[in-house]
Amino acid sequence: MxxxxxxxxxxxxxxxxxxxxxxxxxxxxxxxxxxxxxxxxxxxxxxxxxxxxxxxxxxxxxxxxxxxxxxxxxxxxxxxxxxxxxxxxxxxxxxxxxxxxxxxxxxxxxxxxMSHTFPLSMQTAAASLASACFMIMYKGSWIDFIPALFAGGLGFLTVTYLQRIVPIKFFAEFCGALIIGLVALIFVLIGWGDQLDKIIIGSVMPLVPGLLLTNAVRDLIAGHLVAGLSKGAEATLTAIAIGSGVAIVLALL
Known part of the structure; x- marks a missing residue:
């Protein structure tokens, strides 16, 4: 027994x-x-x-x-x-x-x-390139390619490092979106960028919780209501953090 x-x-x-x-x-x-x-x-x-x-x-x-x-x-x-x-x-x-x-x-x-994570430099480069490509996909102009490249990379680095220092996801994502907005605004003000909204939209895309939203919907459909609502709430908080950071920058205009 x-x-x-x-x-x-x-x-x-x-x-x-x-x-x-x-x-x-x-x-x-x-x-x-x-x-x-x-x-x-x-x-x-x-x-x-x-x-x-x-x-x-x-x-x-x-x-x-x-x-x-x-x-x-x-x-x-x-x-x-x-x-x-x-x-x-x-x-x-x-x-x-x-x-x-x-x-x-x-x-x-x-x-x-196991650790399958790519080096931080490669992750940052991928986030930068993805940001610039998303900006083009959303019908942005090629003059904004470099601003989106820098804004997306700096935003991703900010989120990564802040999560290591302060283990509060909302705070890290808020600061990352704030940095993205400030960098995009600076590029536009000095004349190296054209469409502020397109630069910001493309740059925040690496921060968007796409997998979390997908899993939330799939869990809700499968009947796991508590897990689905929890993941949906986490994704909503991320969206609020990103939106709040960008909103502060836009309020400066």
Whole structure:
């Protein structure tokens, strides 16, 4: 009996670790719950229940006796869909019986420790180029390409560094939008830019929470109302932060 209970704990640890990795890296709520349930079933726990919200996971496994429940806290979230895909791959291999519980533990630990993040310089260059290209896509003029390039890059750097110093996402995004607006305004005032609105619109696009909005809608459609509303509220706060920062600059005109 004791060995059976210990094995249940080990299975729960694997399922929770998989769910944590997926949720921290941009997976939808229903995908996390489905993956955890399938993994538990593959390891012999047919009766399992999971409750996932953006800030935590509650998982219960029933082994014939009183159910065992564990809670894990999600303190930070980012976007790394490659980790999500790797966890899904491990889940499929578990369902097919290709890997054991011990191997799953090691593989998930390796995935959790992986860092697929590109260097900050490359991220900044990508944000700058994306900002300028978005500005052109929104029918801006080519004279505003360089201003959008600089504004988007500086805004992205501001958000990145401020989140490291002050772990308040709203404040970092507000300051990033403020910097974007100021840089765009300076370029226009000195005559190196033409359309202030187009420069600002293109430059804030790397800050827009597109994946968060998509996941919020998908979770709401799938019936995960709490998770969907939470993600929608987080996306709304980001939009308010960006809008407020830009509004302060426009108020100076």
């Amino acid at each position: 004791e060995n059976q209970r210990r094995e249940v704990y080990d299975v729960m640890k694997v399922c929770l670790n998989a769910g944590k990795i997926m949720l921290q890296n941009g997976a939808e709520t229903y995908r996390v719950e489905d993956t955890m349930t399938r993994m538990a079933s593959s390891f012999g726990i047919e009766a399992s229940h999971s409750y996932v919200i953006p800030t935590g996971i509650i998982f219960t496994a029933e082994d014939g006796g009183p159910g065992v429940t564990k809670l894990i806290r999600i303190s930070h979230r980012s976007t790394d869909l490659q980790k999500v895909a790797l966890v899904n791959s491990i889940s499929r291999r578990i369902s097919e019986g290709d890997i054991t519980l011990e191997q799953a533990v090691e593989l998930l630990d390796d995935i959790d420790k």
